[in-house]
Amino acid sequence: MKKRHLVTMCLMLTAVLIAAGCYSSMTKEERKALEDAKAVMNYFPISSDGSFIFFAGPYQGGTAIIGPDEMAFWVKDGKAYTVNEAAKDVAPELEPAPNTVKYDDAFIDAAHCEEDERERGLPVTPPERLARAIHALNEAKTQKERFYALNDAAKESFSLGKIEDAREFANELLTLLPKFKSNWNYGNAVQDANLVLGRIALSEGRIDDAKRCLLEAGKSPGSPQMDSFGPDMSLAKDLLEKGERQVVLDYFELCRKFWRMDNGRLDKWRQQVKDGEFPDFSMNLL
Incomplete structure (x- = not known):
């Protein structure tokens, strides 16, 4: 499943993003950036070994949903808004119409992700x-x-x-x-x-x-x-x-x-x- 498909799936389900990434692979500095921002409520492994995660944290009266691929959404009152250009580029169908909001860079300080699961050696069949x-x-x-x-x-x-x-x-x-x-x-x-x-x-x-x-x-x-x-x-x-x-x-x-x-x-x-x-x-x- 490619990253683009993951994003599309989550947009169709109230535009909450799952991003591919591995918490254990983050550097100490990347983890600290997330912790210092006090934005992370939790990280949720999607697979049993935690190879897919997303982070969720309070932000400007709503919730920020982020992943280690520098894409994020801000969700409030059941509506989602893009919070950076990278997300907008792969999410033109976002409803309501894409809105760029001001955000803290610390939300997306953990940034590594390959283009898709196969490139990262993850199973696809x-x-x-x-x-x-x-x-x-x-x-x-x-x-x-x-x-x-x-x-x-x-x-x-x-x-x-x-x-x-x-x-x-x-x-x-x-x-x-x-x-x-x-x-x-x-x-x-x-x-x-x-x-x-x-x-x-x-x-x-x-x-x-x-x-x-x-x-x-x-x-x-x-x-x-x-x-x-x-x-x-x-x-x-x-x-x-x-x-x-x-x-x-x-x-x-x-x-x-x-x-x-x-x-x-x-x-x-x-x-x-x-x-x-x-x-x-x-x-x-x-």
């Missing part, structure tokens, strides 16, 4: 992603590291048809949930484990179990990723294709409690489902 996920799982030395690695291991195993592996990883993830309720990955784990098990159930003809798993996934408290970019709609899409509209509508309602930055998407999808249409979930099929 399903087999490569699965191999990387399994490697991370095998390298996990603690329960917490395993907790982080199981999400991708379960999802990537399912995507390549390794059903029993996916089932095992998802069930293990569920067993670890009580130990990590305060962890940033808890909400992701609730969602991912249930969605994988639900998709397995559906593939085996157990529709009622799949519906139950979808609702359990919707009980996730959210996460840094889910709050900004929304829930994974893979199982919802699968169930819609089986004619199971009501459970999908119920799932939308459950997702409202954490996806407050949906920019009206849940309402739009709800109406489309009620009208017998199939929403375009393409940006939420993870």
